[in-house]
Amino acid sequence: MSTTTVETAVQSSLQSLPIQQPYSAPITGNANDATAQAPADATVQSPQAAQTKQQPHSAAPISDGPYPYEHLLPHFSDVKYPPLTPFEHADPGLRALAHPNPRAFLDAATHVSELTPNLGTEIHGVDLAALDDNARDQVALEVAKRGLLVFRDQQAYIDKGPDFWLEWGRHFGRLHIHPTSGHPAGYPEIHLVYKDAHASFNFHIDDSTTSTVWHSDVSYERQPPGLTTFFLLASPATGGDTLFTSQVSTLAALSAPFVAFLRTLKAVHSGAEQAAFSAAGRRGGVVRRAPVESVHPVVRRHPVTRQEALYVNRQFTRRIVGLKREESENILRFLYEHIERAGDCQARVRWAPGTVVLWDNRVTAHSAIVDYHASGERRHGARIAPQAERPIPALDGLQLDG
Template sequence: MSATTVQTRTEPATATLKLHSSAEGKQETEYRYSHLLPFFSQDHYPPLTPFEHIDPGHRALNHSNPRSFLDSATQITELTPNLGTEVFGVDLRALDSDGRDQLALEVARRGLLVFRDQQEFIDAGPDFYREWGSHFGRLHIHPTSGHPQNYPEIHLVYRDANSSFNFEIDDSITSTVWHSDVSYELQPPGLTTFFLLSQPSTGGDTLFTSQVSTLKKLSPQFVAFLKTLKAVHSGVEQANFSRSGKRGGIVRREPVENVHPLIRKHPVTGEEALYVNRQFTRRILGLKREESETLLKFLYDHIDKGGDVQARVHWTPNTVVLWDNRVTAHSAIVDYGDSKQRRHGARITPQAERPIPALEDLDLSF
C-alpha cells in the first residue's frame, strides 16, 4: 500500500451501495459501472502531513511547443475568452509524460479544459485513474465521500431516484454553491480530473468561474487591501453533515481548519486569483465579526453574479473535464432530481502546494 493510502481499519467495512429496483420492479443488475459505485468503509485515517509539491506545468514551460499535445485535435473551441477550452480528437489516455506536463500548463492558463469522446479513458478503470492523477500530485483521500471499493483516492458523487451521496443543502432556494474543492486542507488541490459515468438525459451541468477574472473586476485599491488579508477555511460543517447520517454517515479523518490568503498566486503562471468560496471559507482573521461577514458577503455576491467570467459545462457521454482549483471555483447544478435519473461521477484530486500569498511574506498563522 502506498504512503498516500495509509489507513487503520477499526470496524468491518460496510457494503457497497446497492442498486435499486427499476420502475418495472425488476432488480437492476447490469449497470456498466457497478464496480465504481460508492462504498463506505469504516476506515480511519491519520491527519494529512505536509509534502513538497512540484507542479508538472513547470517542466512544460521549457518545451519548444508547450501546446503540442493538442496537435491531434480535430476541433478546439474557447468556451469564453478568459475561461474554458473544449477539445475534440485528443486521446487523454495516450498522453505521455511530456503531454501530461503540457496539459497541466494549459489547464493552469485556461483554468478549465473539456475533452470530448474519452470513452477509453473512462473505461480504463480505477488503477489507471490513480496512475493518471499521481502524475499531477499526491492524491487526496476525501474524509467523508464514497469511493469505489479498495480505491479511496477516487472521490465519487452519486444521486439517483432513491439515494444522494452529495453534499447538498436541502433548505436553500438554490443548488448553486460555489467552491474550490476541499479548500480547508493545508495543501488544497491543483489540477483536478472529473467525469460522469452515468448522467441524466438533461440537466446536471457544472458551472465554473474564473477567480483570476473575478479579481480583475475589482479596483486596484481594493485588491491591495484584500492582499493583506487571510481567511479560515473549514471542513467542520462538511464533517458534521456526514455525522448527521447524510452522505453515507462516515467521517474517516477528523476535520481541519486552515488559513489561506484571500488572494493567491499561481506557482507556474504567476497569475493572481481570488481565493474565497461560500462553501468552505468561514471568517477573515484580523477583522471584527461584522467586518468579516460584510466583506465575505460582498465577495460571494461578486462571484455569484459574475456571469461574464463564468462558463457552463454541458455533460455529454464520455466527457472528461480538467480544471485548476487554484484559479477557478465551480458548482454542480442539481436540476434533474424530479427525473429520478442517475448521476454518477468520479473525481481524481491531486493536492498541490500550500496557497502562495500574492502579498509576499503574508503571515498565514491563526
C-alpha cells in the same frame, strides 16, 4: 506531529467534533518556499491496510437492469485516517514551460474552441489515455492558463478504470483522500458523486432556494488540490450541468485599491461543517479524518502562470483573520455575491458521454446544478484530486502562520 484540538458546535448532532490542526511552517512569497517537510517522526497509515477492519455499506444499484459501473458505486468505510502531512509539490506545468512547443499535445486535436474568452477550452480529438508524461505536463500548463479544459470523446480514458485513473492523477501530485465522501471499494483516492431515485444517502438542500453552491474543492486542507479531473459514468438525459468561474477574472473585476487591501488579508477555511453534515447521517455518515481548519491568503498567486486569483468560497471560508466580526462578514458576503453573480467570469459545462473535464482548483470555483430531481435518473461521477502547494500569497511577505 504537533496538533491542537478545539471544540466546534456547528450542528447539534456533533457538538464536540475535534478540529485537527495540521503541521504548519512559515511561508514566503517565493513559490519554492511555499511547501514544508513533515517532521521526521510523521507517518501516514496506508488506507488500503487500514481498511481491513472496516464495516462498509455501498449504494445499491437502481432496478432498471444491470449497471456496468456497479463495481464503482459509492462505498462508505468508517476506517480512520491520520492527519495529512505536508509535502513538497512540483507542478508539472513548470516542466512544460521548458518544452519548445508547450501546446504540442493539441497537434492531434480535430477541433479546439474557447468556452469563453477568459475561461475554458473544449477539445476534440486528443486521446487523454494515450498521452505520455511530456504531453501530460503540457496539459497541466494549459489547464493553468485556461482554468478549465473540456475533453470530449474520452471513453477510452474512462474504460481504463480506476488503477489507470490513479496513475494519471499521481502525475500531477499527491492524491487527496476525502474525509467523508464515498469511493469505489478499494480506491479511497477516488471521490464519487452519486444520485439516483433510490440511494439511501441522497440529500437535498431543503432549506435553500437553489442547489447552486460555489466552492473550490476541500479548500480547508493546508495544501488543497490543483489540477483536478472529473468525469461522469452515468448522467441524466438533460440537466446536471456544472458551472465554473474564473477567480482570476473575479479578482480582476474589482477596483485596484480594493484588490490592494484584499492582498493583505488571510482567511480561515474549515472542514468542520462538512464533517458534521456527514456525521449527522447525511451522505454516508462517516468521518474518516478529523476535520481541519487552514489559513489561506484571500488573494493567491499561481506558481506557474504567476496570475493572482481570489481565493474565498461560501462553502468553506469562514472568517477573515484580524478583522472584527462585522467587517469580516460584510467583506466575505460581498465577495461571495460577486463570485456568484459575475456571469461574465463564468462558463457552463454540459455533460455528454465520454466527457472528461480538467480544472485548476487553485484559480477557479464551481458548482453542480441539481435540476433533475423529477426524472429519478442516475448521475454518477468520479473525481481525482491531486493536492498542490500551500496557497502562495499574492502579497510577498504575508505570513500565514501566527
